[in-house]
Amino acid sequence: MSLQRFLEKAVSEWMSGEGPDSDIVISSRVRLARNLRLHPFPMLATESQAKEIIGQVSQVMNTEEFQNLDQFETLYLNDISGLEKRVLVEKHLISPHLANESRHGAVILSENEAVSIMVNEEDHLRIQCLFPGFQLKEAWNISNQIDDVFESYLDFAFDERRGYLTSCPTNVGTGIRASVMMHLPALVLTQQINRILAAIGQIGLVVRGIYGEGSEAAGNLFQISNQITLGHSEEEIIDNLYNVANQIIDHERAARKTLLEHNKIEVEDKLCRSYGILSNARVIESKEAATRLSDLRLAIDTGLIQGISPKVINELMVLIQPGFLQLYSGKDLTPEQRDVRRAKLIRERLLSVVDQ
């Protein structure tokens, strides 16, 4: 039944639309990659070796220190369907890798879904904290605490020279991947985004779409994260990303101000039209939905449209994805059926908010 709870509750804490600078930063995430010294990495592990890892992790979960952190539940990937896995990916609670490629994987979720610890992903342990708004340092502190508890019971693969030893050489050293998901519509509209993204690439940071590697920046959402994990301390990595994200926030705010000052009527027209489409469309593809929702979010964040909480937009962003649409319909849907279902869901959700 516990899986049902995580699937049915569409809104994880990271989608609350709250937190510092939440008009621009949707969420902040920190992930730590860790491995146990005496076991082959998940890529080569046999079934019994993978189970052994899960067993050791479970033992730590039962300790008082771990239970003092939060309330957790474990879900075993072998026990759940493809669609259910997809929904967990859409909620950002597990990675596509754990859903599709991992053998004998498990995920340990905290009650509010802010903490998710993946077992037997690419590494034995991937400790992830996902917070709403700009809370990078807070996410690091919690991940660090969880890491400390695991480390006091388990022998982590660590080398004095190379740091934490990971399955992939891109994570070695600190094993940390910190990221912020930012909504940057004004920088896109004013065509400053490419210049900014190019600059980011030159200082050891990387930009991706919201679903990680290889995904597109749909709906003007950009995920900015550290690329380098070796040679810098965790604090330096977090500070670097924090400062850069802060600068981008300032640029985005300035661009929004300029747009509304100089092109008020055009911008208002564009954003309000999107609201009109979202409230009335009968068929809508995911790409258009993402674009229109970005417009609506900008209208809400700039005070142009009132009475809709940003939480509704965050929730819709997750709900309109294929996995959720199908889960809610209780059956597989063709892409065309999904477009109809998506339009209906958005209409109903927006209508219910306005009525309140």
Add this chain to the structure above:
Amino acid sequence: MICQDCEQRPATLHFTKILNGEKTEFHLCEVCAAEKGEMFPGSPGNFSIHHLLSGLINFEQGKSVGGLSTEKPLRCETCGLTYSQFSKSGRFGCVDCYSSFGAKLDPVFRRIHGSMEHSGKVPRRSGGKIRINKEINELKVLLQEKVAAEEFEQAAAIRDQIKKLEKQLANS
């Protein structure tokens, strides 16, 4: 030239595909090419981190290989992964791969991270001497702060702690 697919936008990508010996020429605009998912150089969508990684790892190997080698392939004794398998997958098989592939990894890390040595968190259990050293250094900074603030009682306690750790370090 106009894009052969949409027949509207100018074709900016021209390439030849050879499939089962059959040669076909394509002239597409960027939009149609992206929609078709055609592989063409310079398209960021076609590159995953592991493609890039494999390139970085092979770069080093490619340079040193000249003609036929009689040397045994480099292999991790613990998990059996060879260096060539690692360079293809971009993944280590176990902790010991790091020592088995030894110095060959330095250029790989330098290329990925610009650095070869860790300077972050050190776990208590597996960190050994480096952890104690780090703790001593942190305490020394704290000691100076306490002395500057004339909090001598606390400073004395920190000094004792440093001595204890230094003893521990000498004995380990």
